[in-house]
Amino acid sequence: MKNRNLLLTAIVLASLTSCGSYVRIGDLTGISNRNIDNSEQYVLLERDIESVAKSEKDALEQAVDNMTKEHEGEFLRNAKIYVKSNGKKVKVVGDVWGIQKTNVNVITNANAKIELQVGDKVVFNRKGDIIDGRIIGLNSNSVIVEYGKRNKRVELKYDEVTKTEQ
Template sequence: MKNKNLLLCVIGLTLLTSCGSYVRIGDLTGISNRNIDNSQNYVLLERDVEAIANSEKDALEQAVDNMTKEFEGEFLRNAKIYVKSNGKKVKVIGDVWGIQKTNVNVTTSANANVELKIGDKIVFKRKGDIIDGKIIGLNSDSVIVEFGKRNKKIELKYDDVTKTEQ
């Protein structure tokens, strides 16, 4: 009797964990439901965002569409794709890329009005050193900067960067 109860518990736990967990099915460099125009200057709009879609069909397409629409982007890079064991629920995590639509005006404490836009050169302080970088993305409260020999990317507050030239 104890063996039957133990067996039922193990089967029950296996069923519960298999139904409730996501299985990673792959990593993709890029994913899009639209054609990408190589003449456009695409920029990083948002990093490491997540979308989940429930669907009987095309759940992956729906998840990608949800993410690009939410952040007004065109495609995803560095995408990780997860699927529920029943195949009807898909989770996508990745970086949204698109066309930057606006410039940002920042008012400093000295009441100077500084306009930041994609491609501007800036400096910022990191670990006591002053680092040169280039703006590749703008958010409502932060700027995304590319710097270094390996083109590292970092998100910084507007107060942490200083524009050097265009």
């Protein structure tokens, strides 16, 4: 009797965990539902964003469209794709890239107005060292800076960077 109950419990638990969890099906360098214009300069808009779509067909396309529309982007990079066992629910996690449409005006305590935009050169403090970098993306709360010989990227608050030149 004990073995029977144990076996029944194991079967129920196995079926519950397989239905409720996502299975990772792949990593993609880039994914898009639109044509990419080579004449445009695309920038990182948001990092590690997640979107879930539920559909009878084209759930992956719907998840990618949801992410790009919500963050006003064009395509995803470093995308990880997960799917439920029935294939009708897809989760996509990745970085949204697009065309930077706005400049950001930062007003300091001394009421000095500083305009930051993609391509501006900035410096910031990293572990006690002053690092030179270039802005590659702007968010409402932070700026994304590329620096170093290997083009490392970091997301910093506006008050952590100092504009040096355009």
